[in-house]
Amino acid sequence: MKKVSSLFKAAAFAGAAVMMLAGCGSSNNAGGKTETLDENAKTEITFAGWSLDTTPEFKTLADGFMKDHPNITVNIKQYSADDYDTQLTSDISGKSQPDVFPIKNLQKYYAYAAESGGLADLSDIASEYEGDKNIDVSQYKLEDGKYYAMPYRQDSWVLFYNKDMFEKAGVDAPDGTWTWDDYTKAAEELKEKLPAAGYDASSVYPMYQHGWQSVVQGFALAQTDGAYDDYFKGDYSYLKPYYERALKWQKEGLTIDWNTVNSTKVQYQAQFGTQKAAMLPMGTWYAATLVSQQKSGDADTFNWGMAPIPQNPDEKTDETVTFADPTGLAVSSNISGQKLAAAKEFVKWCSGEKGSEALAKIATTPAYFSDSVADTYFGTDGMANDDLSKKAWTEHKTNPENPVGAGTNTIQDVLNTVVHSGIMSGTSSVDDAIAKGTQDIKDQGVLQQ
Known part of the structure; x- marks a missing residue:
């Protein structure tokens, strides 16, 4: 059983913002070189999360990984769920980001990867999952051919x-x-x-x-x-x-x-x-x-x-x-050596079958969809487990919520405030709202020429 997840390649839409990546996306593991992990060395890494009392996935992943890697300690740093991206952006700017941190959606991923230089190259991890029918990592591949995050959740x-x-x-x-x-x-x-x-x-x-x-x-x-x-x-x-x-x-x-x-x-x-x-x-x-x-x-x-x-x-x-966007994990570009190796091993574990099994046990949709993971998910007490529910969860093409590029934030804002709100509130007709929104977007100068 597998999930058919066809997410777009960002390079097709990312435009000028992603083209910056080659100049500012450098990291301590340039080229995605695999770091050698010493399993016997006592190591601590930090991991960002939010709403820890009501969102068990972060502790679930940390605990599961530490059980498999007893010499690595994962310390969770709590952020505000509502202000996560604002706080994370500030931390990246100050080079104080956690060693591992979630990327909530594709739009934020490309903004971080293209502009901040705060994400380590994870291409070595991606290479192990490319071609694996149970997971789609292609959505994180950028124009430079590198990966700066890996999915650990894929809702639809x-x-x-x-x-x-x-x-x-x-x-x-x-x-x-x-x-x-x-x-x-x-x-x-x-x-x-x-x-x-x-x-x-x-x-x-x-x-x-x-x-x-x-x-x-x-x-x-x-x-x-x-x-x-x-x-x-x-x-x-x-x-x-x-x-x-x-x-x-x-x-x-x-x-x-x-x-x-x-x-x-x-x-x-x-x-x-x-x-x-x-x-x-x-x-x-x-x-x-x-x-x-x-x-x-x-x-x-x-x-x-x-x-x-x-x-x-x-x-x-x-x-x-x-439709839906994946939720990914990135690694700080400020770490190196054993700490970097431990952080990358944690991301690899979370994206793979073991991490997905752990998430499936708490009824959270993971990124790796093997038969075993699906069986675990639908075996959760209280979960709907009829054939149609299983089909809905596993068999579909999942497109991204919106294309990503230098003008996406502007376009989305206009499509929300002018088009969506105007139509649904009854203040504008469908045709008028779309026409006004289109003109406003053109006036912003963010469309392809």
């Missing part, structure tokens, strides 16, 4: 659904073949039948669409042929059908409207976990949260599953296409 967006609500309403549950039109039809049927099944029509919805930009734009970009090329050319027409559907769902009362979601700060965990929504498009990271909350009582007890995310009805393919 799936469709969470409440099996009990579907059964009680007498509506056919997802079967793995749905398009967004099928999703809409199921939601309309649920809206009609849920009240008769005992659910409060004033507070229970067929679906919950969270307010994030990515909930609409991530799917539009990933599931529309040519959209990644159009992104830097200033053609955002691929967004239109996805926003038209999102507005239809709001208008028909199939989900809470966007203005209410934002003004009342609705939490997607509460909506699905307390059975206020029968369906929820969300990243696989939510599975661990749901399992934990059902055990603690913060979520209701009900039967749930994961289904492949619905597909573009106009461009349906033989494989499920979804």
